[in-house]
Amino acid sequence: MSQALENTQIPDSSAYMINNEPFYLPVADEKPLFTAAYNARLPVMLKGPTGCGKTRFVQHMAYKLGRPLVTVSCHEDLFASDLLGRYLLKDDETVWVDGPLSRAVRMGAICYLDEVVEARKDTTVVIHPLTDDRRVLSLDKKGEVVEAHPDFLLVVSYNPGYQSVVKDLKQSTRQRFVCLEFEYPAQEDEAKIVEKEGGVDEETALSLVGLAHRIRNLREQGLAEGASTRLLIYAAQLIRQGISPKNACLTSMCLPITDDPGLSETIVDLIEDLF
Numbered sequence: 578m579s580q581a582l583e584n585t586q587i588p589d590s591s592a593y594m595i596n597n598e599p600f601y602l603p604v605a606d607e608k609p610l611f612t613a614a615y616n617a618r619l620p621v622m623l624k625g626p627t628g629c630g631k632t633r634f635v636q637h638m639a640y641k642l643g644r645p646l647v648t649v650s651c652h653e654d655l656f657a658s659d660l661l662g663r664y665l666l667k668d669d670e671t672v673w674v675d676g677p678l679s680r681a682v683r684m685g686a687i688c689y690l691d692e693v694v695e696a697r698k699d700t701t702v703v704i705h706p707l708t709d710d711r712r713v714l715s716l717d718k719k720g721e722v723v724e725a726h727p728d729f730l731l732v733v734s735y736n737p738g739y740q741s742v743v744k745d746l747k748q749s750t751r752q753r754f755v756c757l758e759f760e761y762p763a764q765e766d767e768a769k770i771v772e773k774e775g776g777v778d779e780e781t782a783l784s785l786v787g788l789a790h791r792i793r794n795l796r797e798q799g800l801a802e803g804a805s806t807r808l809l810i811y812a813a814q815l816i817r818q819g820i821s822p823k824n825a826c827l828t829s830m831c832l833p834i835t836d837d838p839g840l841s842e843t844i845v846d847l848i849e850d851l852f
C-alpha cells in the first residue's frame with residue numbers, strides 16, 4: 578500500500594452556503610445576542626425543547642452572517658472519528674477524508690452540533706480545544722493539529738427536558754459556551770409562524786396554538802414534553818390539505834407525543850372541546 582495521501586485543502590464552502598433567507602421570527606433578543614457572540618467568536622449553546630426553532634434560528638443566522646453552515650445531528654453511535662474524519666482506501670491508496678467538523682473548522686463555517694448530549698463522551702472531548710482560546714482541532718489519527726479558520730464558530734443545541742443524570746453535559750463542557758435559552762414563542766408569534774409555515778388562516782393558526790398551550794400545561798400531569806411548534810405546523814399542513822382539524826390534531830399533536838392512555842384521552846378531550 579502506498580503512503581498515506583495528504584488531503585488538507587480548504588474545502589469548497591459553496592455547498593454549505595444558505596442562499597435564500599430562512600424565515601425566522603425572533604422571539605426575544607436572540608439575534609443581537611448571537612451576532613455579538615459570533616463577532617467575539619464565543620461558542621454558543623442553544624438550550625430549549627425540541628421543535629421550538631433552534632435549528633431554524635441557526636440557519637437564519639448563518640444566512641445573515643454570510644457563513645457556510647455545517648450541521649451534524651448527534652446520536653449515541655456518533656464517534657469522534659465521525660466528526661473528525663478517517664483514512665479510507667481508494668484505488669489502493671489510503672486517503673484521509675475530513676469529517677464534517679474538520680471541514681467546518683478549515684472553511685470557517687458555523688458548525689451546528691444538534692443534540693450534542695446524545696453523542697458519545699469521546700466526541701465531546703474533541704470539541705474542547707476548539708472552544709477555548711486555542712481554537713484548534715486535533716486530528717490524532719492523522720497527526721495534524723488544525724487551527725480554526727478565523728470565521729469558524731461552534732454552536733451546539735441541548736434539550737434540558739430529556740436529560741438524565743447519565744446523559745447530562747459535564748460542567749467542563751457546558752462552561753465553554755454562552756447559552757441562549759429558547760422557549761416556545763409567545764401565542765401571537767407562534768400563530769404567525771404556524772400561519773406562514775403551515776399555510777393556514779389566522780383563525781386556524783390561533784386555534785392550534787391555543788390547543789398547544791393547553792397540551793403543554795399537561796406537563797404537570799406527567800407529559801414529558803408538550804406539542805412543539807413543529808407539530809403545530811404539521812397539523813396546519815394536514816388541515817390545509819382538507820383533513821378535518823380534529824383528525825389533523827390527533828395525528829400531529831396527540832399520538833406523536835404520548836403512548837399513555839390517560840394522557841391521550843385528556844388530549845383528545847381538549848381537541849374535541851376546540852373543534
Ligand code: ADP
Nearest residue numbers: 600601602627628629630631632633774806807
Ligand atoms: P428545533 O431545532 O428546536 O428542534 P426547528 O428549528 O426544527 O426546531 O423548528 C421546527 C419548525 O418550527 C421549523 O422548521 C420552523 O418551521 C418552525 N419555527 C419554530 N420557531 C420559529 C421561529 N421563531 N420563526 C420561524 N419558524 C419557526
